[in-house]
Amino acid sequence: QEFDIVLRNACVNGSHTCDIGIKNEAITALGLGLVPTEDTEVIDCEGAVVTPGGIDGHVHLAQDRSPRARAAGYVSADTIETGTRSAVAGGTTTVLLFAEQAKGQSLKEQVANYHLLAQEQGSYADYGFHAIITDPTEEVLENELPILARTGGIMSMKLFLTYKHMRISDKQFLKALKKARELKMVALVHAENGDLVDFFTEHLEEMGLTEPMYKAIAHPLEAEAEAVNRAVTFSSIMDTPMVIVHVSVQEPMQIIRKAQSLLKPVFAETCPQYLLLGKQMLAEEHFCGAKYICSPPLRSYPKEIEAIWRGIVNGTFTIFSSDHCPYRFNDPQGKQLGFSRDCNGDPKGIFTKIPNGLPGVETRVPLLFSEGVLKRQCIDVKRFVELTSENPAKLYGLYPKKGAIQIGSDADLVIWHQQESFIPKRLNHDRDLHDGCDYSPYEGIEFLNWPRMTLLRGKIVFREGSIVGKRGYGQFIRRKPCSLPFQRRMGKQWNVLQAAL
Ligand code: URP
Ligand code: ZN
Ligand code: ZN
Ligand code: ZN
Numbered sequence: 001q002e003f004d005i006v007l008r009n010a011c012v013n014g015s016h017t018c019d020i021g022i023k024n025e026a027i028t029a030l031g032l033g034l035v036p037t038e039d040t041e042v043i044d045c046e047g048a049v050v051t052p053g054g055i056d057g058h059v060h061l062a063q064d065r066s067p068r069a070r071a072a073g074y075v076s077a078d079t080i081e082t083g084t085r086s087a088v089a090g091g092t093t094t095v096l097l098f099a100e101q102a103k104g105q106s107l108k109e110q111v112a113n114y115h116l117l118a119q120e121q122g123s124y125a126d127y128g129f130h131a132i133i134t135d136p137t138e139e140v141l142e143n144e145l146p147i148l149a150r151t152g153g154i155m156s157m158k159l160f161l162t163y164k165h166m167r168i169s170d171k172q173f174l175k176a177l178k179k180a181r182e183l184k185m186v187a188l189v190h191a192e193n194g195d196l197v198d199f200f201t202e203h204l205e206e207m208g209l210t211e212p213m214y215k216a217i218a219h220p221l222e223a224e225a226e227a228v229n230r231a232v233t234f235s236s237i238m239d240t241p242m243v244i245v246h247v248s249v250q251e252p253m254q255i256i257r258k259a260q261s262l263l264k265p266v267f268a269e270t271c272p273q274y275l276l277l278g279k280q281m282l283a284e285e286h287f288c289g290a291k292y293i294c295s296p297p298l299r300s301y302p303k304e305i306e307a308i309w310r311g312i313v314n315g316t317f318t319i320f321s322s323d324h325c326p327y328r329f330n331d332p333q334g335k336q337l338g339f340s341r342d343c344n345g346d347p348k349g350i351f352t353k354i355p356n357g358l359p360g361v362e363t364r365v366p367l368l369f370s371e372g373v374l375k376r377q378c379i380d381v382k383r384f385v386e387l388t389s390e391n392p393a394k395l396y397g398l399y400p401k402k403g404a405i406q407i408g409s410d411a412d413l414v415i416w417h418q419q420e421s422f423i424p425k426r427l428n429h430d431r432d433l434h435d436g437c438d439y440s441p442y443e444g445i446e447f448l449n450w451p452r453m454t455l456l457r458g459k460i461v462f463r464e465g466s467i468v469g470k471r472g473y474g475q476f477i478r479r480k481p482c483s484l485p486f487q488r489r490m491g492k493q494w495n496v497l498q499a500a501l
């Protein structure tokens with residue numbers, strides 16, 4: 001057997017040490033004492049942990065192309081180029097991006113636009129798309145979506161229960177879920193009660209309470225809990241696999257856990273910000289609170305953070321994604337984070353004008369390794385791999401091509417190596433990260449490990465602090481249906497009326 005690369009002495013998923021042989025983009029051998037030929041590159045892992053490349057199931061890049069973002073004047077800090085460059089530098093080899101349909105627009109056309117954009121900008125990581133459906137018309141559900149799922153390899157849709165320009169009614173929600181079931185797609189749901197959020201937001205605005213810290217009050221946990229309860233109920237009625245994305249707080253997590261214990265097809269995602277940051281960040285001076293505006297908002301520290309950690313440990317969370325959605329803090333036009341200046345020239349602003357989202361595609365995998373496996377020691381490497389790679393691969397139809405260190409899987413690998421000089425002692429955005437943003441919410445955090453190398457389909461793309469991959473090497477990946485286990489009612493014969501009877 002000939003190899004392009006042999007990784008020697010790799011501690012595979014933290015469990016046992018062997019060599020990994022790679023040929024033509026794939027893993028072709030696992031064993032002791034693999035024999036290199038003259039042309040084989042041999043990398044000695046010296047017993048370091050090797051994990052499958054990270055899969056980030058929730059990444060917003062270049063979304064300023066959508067008419068909605070344009071109208072608001074928001075400019076995403078990352079293109080597909082800079083965002084995926086940042087991903088591989090943090091051990092993520094596959095990202096799932098959002099192709100967003102604006103109301104009144106064709107979904108097919110939007111997906112075509114994003115394909116073109118990825119071609120133009122060039123991706124460092126492999127990628128797929130979730131279809132954001134904001135306007136589930138007959139045309140979209142009956143004509144466009146079946147083509148995207150059956151020939152386009154897009155096996156997931158994201159639905160919003162909040163945001164004025166994106167949310168759908170309960171009836172539309174049910175229709176979309178019914179279609180998702182038929183097409184074997186997974187539904188991602190942004191679950192916050194939009195009316196409840198609007199009600200509080202308007203009230204706060206009337207009272208002049210518009211500093212960033214009021215974001216947390218405008219989006220109470222009840223808004224999340226109510227919408228999660230409704231989404232889980234609908235998923236159950238429609239018998240459609242559903243992922244509740246960016247779960248931020250205990251109550252909705254408990255609703256999900258109960259549904260899971262009843263074998264409902266409900267999966268859950270949380271994100272680094274809900275494990276590490278509390279809402280007190282929103283009150284940072286010099287308007288720095290604007291850096292931490294996201295939906296759902298940051299919650300109480302440490303109470304809710306500890307609850308979310310329990311969900312990481314006890315299996316409630318299926319996947320751990322970044323929800324990378326970057327906007328620069330300092331924008332020459334002064335528009336970006338809802339800036340204006342007060343009479344002293346100090347920045348101030350209105351939270352409703354601040355675009356939602358934090359950067360984090362690069363820090364996601366190293367943060368969970370450092371905080372969960374090494375500092376808290378509350379999860380082992382196996383659970384870490386499940387959350388960051390294996391489960392997202394299964395949930396989103398990429399497994400076992402992605403998300404596994406197995407013969408035949410893509411050679412997407414991360415080599416960890418503790419105590420190397422390139423591990424950031426105190427994270428500094430400009431020195432350590434590779435994205436297009438100008439800050440990281442995790443600045444100052446000490447990392448106890450960081451990927452020494454990232455390989456994507458047998459090519460080293462990141463090595464000891466430097467990007468060595470090529471822009472455009474990343475490929476679009478056609479996906480299959482979800483392969484995580486869940487209980488299906490009445491199999492193929494299922495129909496709405498029978499299910500209700
Ligand atoms: O605040 C967030 N999460 N922004 C990104 C858009 C979304 O809702 O996922
Ligand atoms: Zn969302
Ligand atoms: Zn400041
Ligand atoms: Zn998001």
